[in-house]
Amino acid sequence: MSEMNKVSAAKDREAIARETLLYVCGCAVRNEIPDAGIVCKADMSMLHQMSKRQLLEAYVYWALSKGSIFNQTDPKISDAWRNDYWTALRKATLMGAEREELIQFLEEKHIWYLPLKGLILKDFYSEYGVRQMSDNDFLFDLSYADAVKDWFLSRGYEHKTDLLEKHDEYRMKPVYNFEMHRCLFAAGETAWADYYQDVKERLQKDAGNGYGYHFSDEDFYIYFIAHACRHLVKSGTGLRTLVDLYLYVVAKTELDWKYIERELRKLGLAREERKMRHIASKVFRDRSANPMRNMTDEEAAYLEIFFSSGTYGTLQNKVLSRLQVLGKPEKGANRGRKVLMAAQYIRRRLFQHDALRRKKYQVFYEHWWLRPILPFYRLGRGIVYSRERMKEEIKSLVRFVKRSR
Numbered sequence: 001m002s003e004m005n006k007v008s009a010a011k012d013r014e015a016i017a018r019e020t021l022l023y024v025c026g027c028a029v030r031n032e033i034p035d036a037g038i039v040c041k042a043d044m045s046m047l048h049q050m051s052k053r054q055l056l057e058a059y060v061y062w063a064l065s066k067g068s069i070f071n072q073t074d075p076k077i078s079d080a081w082r083n084d085y086w087t088a089l090r091k092a093t094l095m096g097a098e099r100e101e102l103i104q105f106l107e108e109k110h111i112w113y114l115p116l117k118g119l120i121l122k123d124f125y126s127e128y129g130v131r132q133m134s135d136n137d138f139l140f141d142l143s144y145a146d147a148v149k150d151w152f153l154s155r156g157y158e159h160k161t162d163l164l165e166k167h168d169e170y171r172m173k174p175v176y177n178f179e180m181h182r183c184l185f186a187a188g189e190t191a192w193a194d195y196y197q198d199v200k201e202r203l204q205k206d207a208g209n210g211y212g213y214h215f216s217d218e219d220f221y222i223y224f225i226a227h228a229c230r231h232l233v234k235s236g237t238g239l240r241t242l243v244d245l246y247l248y249v250v251a252k253t254e255l256d257w258k259y260i261e262r263e264l265r266k267l268g269l270a271r272e273e274r275k276m277r278h279i280a281s282k283v284f285r286d287r288s289a290n291p292m293r294n295m296t297d298e299e300a301a302y303l304e305i306f307f308s309s310g311t312y313g314t315l316q317n318k319v320l321s322r323l324q325v326l327g328k329p330e331k332g333a334n335r336g337r338k339v340l341m342a343a344q345y346i347r348r349r350l351f352q353h354d355a356l357r358r359k360k361y362q363v364f365y366e367h368w369w370l371r372p373i374l375p376f377y378r379l380g381r382g383i384v385y386s387r388e389r390m391k392e393e394i395k396s397l398v399r400f401v402k403r404s405r
Contacts, residue, residue, distance in 0.1 A: 028063035058088035092129035114139040124247040135177035242280040
């Protein structure tokens with residue numbers, strides 16, 4: 001087989017695996033048994049790795065195990081996949097027990113708390129543990145940050161605070177990882193920090209405990225969209241986001257969409273939400289072997305962002321998303337317009353937001369006369385320590401400039 005034919009065959013296998021992954025996820029959200037005749041046309045090893053990259057391996061395994069598909073699969077692949085599934089369930093069990101210990105501590109110390117993201121979304125999946133989470137996220141009363149830190153450290157956790165002091169991260173082997181959020185969006189990180197500055201005023205008190213809070217169904221969905229779009233702007237987000245969205249919207253049949261639309265408009269996210277909801281609905285309601293068959297070029301391109309990102313995004317998507325923030329060039333825009341956008345991108349990368357510079361480069365912030373040197377310092381440091389990453393970033397910019405519209 002010629003090299004060109006090998007490349008073509010590899011692309012065909014990847015395309016079939018993608019179609020199959022969407023098909024199986026659709027079966028999973030509809031609680032249907034996947035057709036073995038459809039699934040077994042895919043390269044099962046590739047399907048396994050693709051689902052793993054999207055942090056969907058447990059969910060896809062659960063869907064496939066309801067039928068006889070693994071009886072027709074290479075035992076090495078099925079055994080590895082089964083091990084991933086049980087590993088995910090074990091992690092969910094261990095984290096769940098530790099989470100209850102944390103909540104008990106927060107209740108005893110009269111510290112208000114709000115479970116976030118996956119801690120809510122996991123309950124919309126049909127099976128325990130199949131909605132995988134890398135960590136457990138809580139927003140909590142910031143005035144008790146030291147007491148919370150002491151509790152984690154006393155149990156053997158390692159502590160790290162992110163640069164913008166948005167959250168404290170606590171890790172402990174083998175699987176424990178908590179993010180205790182001081183705020184939902186840090187000033188200078190996104191345009192949505194002001195909207196969520198006094199977030200507790202939007203919360204509702206839990207009925208079954210003393211200090212737990214929750215969003216209304218509508219406000220949770222708005223936060224979910226804002227969080228997803230934060231990832232889209234930074235480096236992309238994966239298929240699990242679309243699964244989460246679809247399951248939530250299907251379960252919450254009485255959402256106040258007028259309120260949601262109005263609030264998302266304030267955040268500038270109404271159009272993005274409609275795109276995500278449309279693509280999720282189109283993919284997961286389609287019962288065919290290829291849910292992508294009736295997509296427009298624009299829809300396929302949008303879905304590609306979720307496919308190529310994996311769960312936590314890629315550098316190329318990060319570059320393209322940041323360029324979109326600068327403004328999409330008009331259809332047929334000349335190369336000069338794109339070069340200008342690329343130059344603006346580079347300028348923003350070199351001259352970081354003041355809030356981030358304050359945390360990351362304190363010496364430059366404290367001594368104003370050093371600030372003009374900061375871009376050159378960052379460039380030199382990047383060449384020394386992040387040369388390959390810089391090369392990829394530059395390649396992404398070049399591809400953007402050269403790409404035909």
